[in-house]
Amino acid sequence: MTIKDKVVKIIAEQGMLNVNDITQTATLKDLGIDSLAIVESIFVIEEEFNINVPFNANCPEESNFDVSSVSSIIKSVEKLVAEQV
Amino acid sequence: MNRVVITGSGTINALGNDVPQTLVSMREGRCGIGPLKFRDVDRLSVKIGAQVKGYNETDYFDHKELTLFDRFTQFAILAARQAVEESGLIFDEELSESSGVLLGTAAGGMNTWEDNYRAVFESGKNRVHPFVVPKLMHNAAACTISMEFNLKGPSFTVSTACASSNHAIGLAFQMVRSGMAKIMVTGGSESMLTFGGVKAWEGLRVMSKDACRPFSGNRSGMVQGEGAGIFILETFENAISRGANILAEIVGFAMNSDASHIVMPSKRGAAISISRALKDAQINISDVSYINAHGTGTRANDTTECAAIESVFGGHLKNLMISSTKSMHGHLIGATGAVELLACIMALRDGIVAPTIGYEQKDETCALDVVPNFARNAKVKAVVSNAFAFGGMNAVLVLKSP
Numbered sequence: 001m002t003i004k005d006k007v008v009k010i011i012a013e014q015g016m017l018n019v020n021d022i023t024q025t026a027t028l029k030d031l032g033i034d035s036l037a038i039v040e041s042i043f044v045i046e047e048e049f050n051i052n053v054p055f056n057a058n059c060p061e062e063s064n065f066d067v068s069s070v071s072s073i074i075k076s077v078e079k080l081v082a083e084q085v
Numbered sequence: 086m087n088r089v090v091i092t093g094s095g096t097i098n099a100l101g102n103d104v105p106q107t108l109v110s111m112r113e114g115r116c117g118i119g120p121l122k123f124r125d126v127d128r129l130s131v132k133i134g135a136q137v138k139g140y141n142e143t144d145y146f147d148h149k150e151l152t153l154f155d156r157f158t159q160f161a162i163l164a165a166r167q168a169v170e171e172s173g174l175i176f177d178e179e180l181s182e183s184s185g186v187l188l189g190t191a192a193g194g195m196n197t198w199e200d201n202y203r204a205v206f207e208s209g210k211n212r213v214h215p216f217v218v219p220k221l222m223h224n225a226a227a228c229t230i231s232m233e234f235n236l237k238g239p240s241f242t243v244s245t246a247c248a249s250s251n252h253a254i255g256l257a258f259q260m261v262r263s264g265m266a267k268i269m270v271t272g273g274s275e276s277m278l279t280f281g282g283v284k285a286w287e288g289l290r291v292m293s294k295d296a297c298r299p300f301s302g303n304r305s306g307m308v309q310g311e312g313a314g315i316f317i318l319e320t321f322e323n324a325i326s327r328g329a330n331i332l333a334e335i336v337g338f339a340m341n342s343d344a345s346h347i348v349m350p351s352k353r354g355a356a357i358s359i360s361r362a363l364k365d366a367q368i369n370i371s372d373v374s375y376i377n378a379h380g381t382g383t384r385a386n387d388t389t390e391c392a393a394i395e396s397v398f399g400g401h402l403k404n405l406m407i408s409s410t411k412s413m414h415g416h417l418i419g420a421t422g423a424v425e426l427l428a429c430i431m432a433l434r435d436g437i438v439a440p441t442i443g444y445e446q447k448d449e450t451c452a453l454d455v456v457p458n459f460a461r462n463a464k465v466k467a468v469v470s471n472a473f474a475f476g477g478m479n480a481v482l483v484l485k486s487p
Contacts, residue, residue: 016149039215040152046212 003081006048007074014041024071031070038067045073051080088321089261090487091332091430093174095167097160098312098424099135100414103167107424108431110413111439112460117414118297118308125280131292134278135310135415152216154229155194160313160420161226161274162233169234172317173329174268176235185238185266186227187257188315189249189273191419192282193242194221199281226274230315238266247379248340249273250314250422251472251480255338258482261318268323272423274313283309289348291383297416299380299409300387300455302446307381310415314423321487333430334487336467337366343477350386350473355393358479359469363397366467366483370401373483374465375432377425378455379473380409380441381416388450390471395453406463408441408456422472422480429468433486438463 001009012019015031022031028038035057042053042065053076055065064079066072096103099117100110110117117135126132142151142159154162176184197220204210219225224242231240239260243252250273257271286292286309293306324331339361343354363370379390391407398405410428417424428439437460444457467485474480 036216043212043215 003049003078004074007045007077008070010041010044010048011070011073014044022070024069026070028067045077049077049081051077051084053080086262087264088334089258089318090321090324090334091316092319092324092329093168093170093172093317094315094332094427094430095164095171096312096314096424096427097137097140097163098314098414098417099137099310102137102140104427107427108435111410111428111431112437114440114442114459115413116442117310121278121283123280129280129283129287131283131287131294133294133308134283135308136278137312152214153220153225155197155220155225156276157190157194157196157274157313158226158229160276160311161188161315162229164272164274164313164315165230165234165270168270168315168317174317180267181235181237183238183266184236184268184270185260186230186236186240186270187253187260188227188242188271189244189251189253189419189422190223190226190242190275191244191246191249192275192277193223194225195277195282196279197221199279230270234270236270244419245478245480246474246476247416247418247421248472248474248478248480249419251470251482252340254316254335254422254426255340255480255482257318258335258338261320267319269318270315271318272313272315273420275418275420276311277418278309278311293382296443297382297412298443298445299378299382299412299441300391300448300451301444302448304382304384304387306383307411308415310417310421312414312417312424313420314426316423316426331487333433333484335482335484336368337362337364337483338481339365340478340480343479345477348475350389351477352389352392352396354477354479355390355471355473356396358481359393359397359471362469362481362483368467368483368485370398372467373398373401373405373469374463375438375468376405376407377428377468377470378407378409379471380411382409382411386473390473391451391453402453406438406454406456406461408439410439412442413439422470425470426482429470429484432465432468433484436462436464438465
């Protein structure tokens with residue numbers, strides 16, 4: 001599974017949706033994922049990829065982790081995984 | 086001041102996973118204490134407890150709920166569902182504004198603390214699930230009940246060790262009595278029966294390795310239990326006007342502090358709390374038929390408690406029955422007063438006084454009618470329920486039939 005596939009699977013599980021319902025441009029809000037579910041998603045992502053995600057829910061734009069859309073999350077995870085290697 | 090009645094009850098504990106099962110067990114003098122079944126039990130020197138039986142959390146809650154529901158919250162919500170159903174109440178917008186939740190717990194989300202400490206300290210993990218805080222907080226159970234039933238009135242959680250439930254129920258009683266709340270969902274929940282929970286208690290050297298024998302000359306200490314008891318309190322007038330079934334009436338409550346010792350009980354403090362509760366209830370000592378004792382089965386408590394009862398009831402002692410149902414369901418710590426309230430309801434409503442089982446030998450310092458080993462049919466007028474906690478915090482409830 002690629003990073004993209006894994007991230008989509010995690011987001012789908014959080015939103016209790018089918019992976020096919022997750023479009024790249026969808027925002028988490030569109031998918032019914034609230035602030036607490038975002039935080040849980042980040043935990044699952046950290047566990048899955050063994051990375052540290054610098055996310056603060058108070059100032060989400062300031063972290064290097066862009067949660068504005070599914071594609072931005074995938075890009076951010078890819079970047080963090082690459083940095084770790 | 087309003088009269089306050091109980092119109093709903095729910096429980097899960099070692100004697101049963103609901104109220105009817107629990108009452109049958111109490112009536113039949115069944116023992117819910119047995120060998121402990123959880124990880125690392127071989128490292129404990131106390132290997133017995135009163136665990137909830139045949140319980141699988143995934144039978145009741147989905148994965149998402151379990152990320153937030155510690156075992157103590159699970160017990161509370163299951164008991165609350167039974168209680169709300171029995172009460173027949175529907176919390177519409179207007180009622181929900183003046184209906185609250187007031188629970189007692191001593192250790193809150195202990196299982197969550199333990200699991201995550203293990204992960205972080207023992208297994209060296211560097212992250213824990215984001216919901217650990219809302220899961221382990223002492224008020225988690227009360228919050229969950231408030232959210233499930235849309236209860237927007239005054240809610241909180243109290244913690245006074247073994248008296249937590251009596252304090253919670255007593256305060257909820259006062260809130261309905263004063264009109265501060267129309268309905269209160271109250272009681273307690275505890276899930277301290279874990280490796281760490283038992284290990285912590287072992288050091289105090291008050292736990293028995295074989296049985297809980299309150300008042301018996303050969304008693305060897307307390308046995309821990311787990312579970313929850315939840316009740317619906319409302320005014321007598323409200324219950325009557327909507328045709329609700331009334332289980333019992335709470336008529337008095339008192340709480341005081343020994344200001345004496347961090348673990349040893351005080352005869353004086355206990356006696357005063359009992360007297361004040363009777364005064365609050367405006368009931369004479371001669372009207373009390375049954376006392377559900379704190380009766381932990383320790384040398385210290387049982388002797389002190391009997392002395393306190395003797396000093397309050399004096400000449401009326403020969404007409405008084407005292408039993409400790411901890412002999413059957415164990416000591417549920419913060420939830421014990423709630424489960425014991427069921428024995429009080431059974432005495433008043435059904436005329437059945439639960440026994441103190443495991444009684445084998447007379448003890449001169451506990452020479453009262455402790456309803457040894459077998460339940461008794463009796464016409465019961467008023468009932469007292471004692472809770473005397475570590476740190477000298479005492480809370481006593483008085484009930485009668487409406």
